[in-house]
Amino acid sequence: MTDTLRTLKLEQGGSDLLVLLPGAYMRPEDFVAAGFFSRAETRQPGLDLCAVDLDLERISGGEALPAVHREILRPARRDYRRVWLGGISLGGLLALCQAADHPDSIDGLCLLAPYPGSRLTTNAIQAAGGIDAWQATPEQLTDPEFRVWHWLKTPPSLPAFIGHGRDDRFAAGMQQLAERFPPACRHTAPGGHDWPAWQHLWEDFLAAGHFPA
Incomplete structure (x- = not known):
């Protein structure tokens, strides 16, 4: 039996x-340390949060998302x-992997500096x-990264917020991801692949009006 996922929750x-x-x-x-929970309390009192602990071994072994689906999303x-x-x-x-494989399991996406995938994936798509x-x-469709890009060939209809720091080292790939979503979903912030940029984007997400009281 696998261990139950550890989470931290903001229940409002x-x-x-x-x-x-x-x-x-x-x-x-x-x-929590970056202020995500406290800012949500102030800006979005009708929104609960659940931050999940996922170790790299569970992710690389393919166990992470099935556990998230089973233990968190489905309930x-x-x-x-x-x-x-x-x-x-x-x-x-x-x-994005979860959305591609199980689009009916969620109602929206909040993507802060989403990693666009390995060079093996992005180079193959670029070469084509x-x-x-x-x-x-x-x-390729046996690989979750390629399945994400295959899903993105048809622009998603899910509500979404996708943003990255303008100096992020993965900015080019992140911009390609963002361009698959409507312009209103796309955001940038000062900074790189770091917490100051993500905190700025989090403020923008909370202000975007996705969760009216």
């Missing part, structure tokens, strides 16, 4: 829930009006002439 009695997936080597406590669908999924960096890519020209092979 809200009708909406945002599940936050961490970046590599990140813990749920990092969201939350019964208890909340809407369930959004979000994450930072690798967590943003994982959120870009996402619109690229046709996934059966072998």
Whole structure:
């Protein structure tokens, strides 16, 4: 039996829930230390948060998202009006993986500096002439990163917020991800692949009006 996922929650009695997936080597406590919970309390009192602890071994072994789906998303669908999924960096890519494989499991996406995938993935798509020209092979569709880009070939209809720091080292790939969403979903902030940029984007997300009281 696998261990139950460890989470930190902000429970305000809200009708909406945002599940936050961490970046590599990140813990749920990092969201709290960066002020994500306290700012949500101030700006969005109708929004509950659930930050998840996912270690890299569980992610690389393919166990992370099935556990998130089983232990968090599925029960939350019964208890909340809407369930959004979000994450930072690798967590943003994982959120996209969940949306690609199980689009009916969530109602929206909050992607802060989502990692666009390995060079093996992005170079293959670029070599094919870009996402619109690229046709996934059966072998590629066994890989979750390629499945994300395949899902993005048709612009998603899910409500979304996607943003990154303008000096982020992965900015080019993140911009390509963002361009698959409507212009109103796309945001940038000063900074790089770091907490100051993500905090700025978090403020923008809370101000975007996705969760009216």
